[in-house]
Amino acid sequence: MEKYEALLQKNQQYLWNPFTQMKEYLREKPLIIERGKGVKLIDVQGKEYYDGNSSLWLNVFGHNRKELNNALLEQLSQIAHSTLLGMANVPAILLAERLVQITPHRVQKVFFSDSGAEAVEIALKMAFLYWKHRGKPEKQVFLSMINGYHGDTVGAVSVGGISAFHHAFDRLLFQTEKVPYPYPYRFPGTEQQCIETCLAELRKKLEEKADQITGLIVEPMVQGASGIITAPKGFLTEVEKLCRKYDILLMVDEVATGFGRTGKMFACEHEAIEPDILTVGKKLTGGYLPVAATLTSDEIYHAFYADYREQKTFYHGHSYTGNQLGCAVALANLNLYEQENIIEHIQNTSEQVAQWLKEFYQLSHVGEVRQLGLMIGIELVKEKESKKPYLLQEIIGQRVCNRAKELGLIIRPLDSVITFLPPLIATKKELREMLYILYQAIQEVTEGE
């Protein structure tokens, strides 16, 4: 307890946490984590918690995993870091090869960075310059999705569509065009009408402006940060067709959905989508180190490939781009994907989870349960019949998550949507226990008043 109090005091004095209202955080006796073991986190007082959001959608094989630790130690005995600007290193080359092998066919070149947001910034800059190099500099505008999320840097927020994040920085952002992503639960009509309405708006936008548009950026199959909004089957296929028809680039942001989260290695595989640019991050290193990447087609790569004097060099890079420790642990992580047959494991466990999740509809304030693979969102509503939402000031999601924490499960809300993205390795038994806690927390908080 003394240790905890001392650290908390220093947190208050020195540390500003991300996405956190510090005043409330400090009042609520925050967790201070010291260790991790499998799918659990252990705080400085020795209390264990299920890591029900995979430490922000990152963790795959649990914490403190022997094979990943060893890969790091081995790399450390060689070198921790040297630059990728104008030279290369062993694990970065091998990881690039590996990524090209496992991603959709069209993307063939890998550009590394350190976070999902950076991977998106790079995608945007590449798309912008691609058209310039191809002699179509009038193509300058990005098309993106309402309620989309692509990270917190200024370019990524510009193509983002979550109003709470977007409006705060309004004047800082560049102009983009926005089209709707299907959200059938909140659409006044059938699912089919919802898709058709969204596609009609996309088609209209392209008819009007395709000659000014660089490309469309989209979260494939599931919009994550806006509330785990799962797109109906067939939507992405139609989006791809329209991008091809109107000659704009298709950029898919697989930062959240990639590496098995949705039950396929990449969400694009659900509908055999072939993007021009694909961004990855999050689970790439198994949740160990910050490595992200932007993959592009050969066609885009070759638009930049020229003699020095043509000035087509892609001027972008970061201090730690291609970091050896990060790339080495990513390679070990991808090896474990094969050894552990993790995709099959997720398909198994997520089917079972789907069965268990049906029980949640018995709760009087569960409006909709959305799931693709192990990406799960539970939308809480004040009134089931009318789908009347909770008010922001009721902070219903946060209250449910606070109760879950007391019961031993760490999860995070997105407003009134409770998100559940457990580590991919979680067993049925562990998932069952996590869901028990989640059920109890929702029941107590929403029905207990």
Ligand SMILES: *Cc1c(COP(=O)(O)O)cnc(C)c1O
């Ligand atoms: C998390 C996320 C990002 C941002 O990644 P960071 O590593 O947090 O910068 C981008 N796109 C999507 C779809 C994400 O879920």
